Amino acid sequence: MxxxxxxxxxxxxIKEPALAGHKLLVLQPVTPDxxxxxxxxxxxxxVSAGVGEYVxxxxxxxxxxxxxxxxxxxxxxxxxxxxxxxxG
Amino acid sequence: xQLGRVIGTLVATQKHRKLEGAKLLLVQPLALDGQPxxxxxxxxxSVGAGVGERVLIVIEGRAAGEALGxxxxxxxxxxxxxxxxxxxxxxNQTS
Numbered sequence: 611m612x613x614x615x616x617x618x619x620x621x622x623x624i625k626e627p628a629l630a631g632h633k634l635l636v637l638q639p640v641t642p643d644x645x646x647x648x649x650x651x652x653x654x655x656x657v658s659a660g661v662g663e664y665v666x667x668x669x670x671x672x673x674x675x676x677x678x679x680x681x682x683x684x685x686x687x688x689x690x691x692x693x694x695x696x697x698g
Numbered sequence: 699x700q701l702g703r704v705i706g707t708l709v710a711t712q713k714h715r716k717l718e719g720a721k722l723l724l725v726q727p728l729a730l731d732g733q734p735x736x737x738x739x740x741x742x743x744s745v746g747a748g749v750g751e752r753v754l755i756v757i758e759g760r761a762a763g764e765a766l767g768x769x770x771x772x773x774x775x776x777x778x779x780x781x782x783x784x785x786x787x788x789x790n791q792t793s
Contacts (some may be wrong), residue, residue: 611740611775613708613724639737642706642724647737656714656772666710666722666740668772672759673774675772676714689772690713695724698749 611666612647613692616659620652629664635659635688637667637683642697653686664692701781703729703757704747705738716771723747723777725755726783730786742766754779 618636622629633655641647656676659665665688667673673687674680702725710722721743729735739757744765747753756762757775765776 611773613740614738642738657712666708668759668774670774672763672772672774675716675770677768684737687717687772689717690710690722693709693711695708696704698704 611668611689612639613642613664613666613695614653614688616645616661616663616688617650617667618661623686626683629654629684630681632677633658633680635661635665637665637686637688640664642695645667651686653688654682654684655688657688659688659692666690666692699778700755700757700758701730701784702739702753702777704749704751704753704777706749707769708770714772717742717766718767718774720766723749724780725753725775725777727755728752739775741754741777742773743777746782747777747780752781753777754781 616638620634706724708722762773762776763771
């Protein structure tokens with residue numbers, strides 16, 4: 611999983627039926643120092659996150675697990691909203 | 699699997715229900731020479747690791763889910779061991 615900042619959302623009217631009703635967020639992955647790390651991506655939302663929040667997301671097949679038994683064709687999913695992190 | 703060092707803890711109250719109670723640690727993957735390699739990853743800890751320790755991590759969904767002990771959990775990285783020592787006989791060193 612990786613920490614990211616939600617920088618936007620995607621509106622899509624015509625889409626795969628399994629994606630109906632799911633929010634799509636634009637994420638910028640960040641380092642623990644809050645610097646941008648790598649390319650932005652679009653992820654489906656499982657925790658009602660919003661723009662400006664720090665979140666963490668899962669990649670790959672596991673991104674569809676929060677919607678079981680539905681299996682939306684997604685490869686990234688936001689699964690938590692970050693309160694804070696502490697570097698040792 | 700990869701070697702890494704635990705660099706921090708992360709707190710998230712609002713998360714997917716399958717992640718409830720999971721301990722979340724930030725881990726910096728390391729090359730064999732101990733240098734950081736790539737971007738830190740957020741992992742589930744199943745072995746009681748702490749900040750500063752060198753650990754063994756899996757970055758793959760099925761293995762990470764099993765480390766958490768829950769089926770179909772939306773996780774893709776987990777700490778599965780605390781490293782005591784890595785022995786690299788000199789003739790096998792590649793990095």
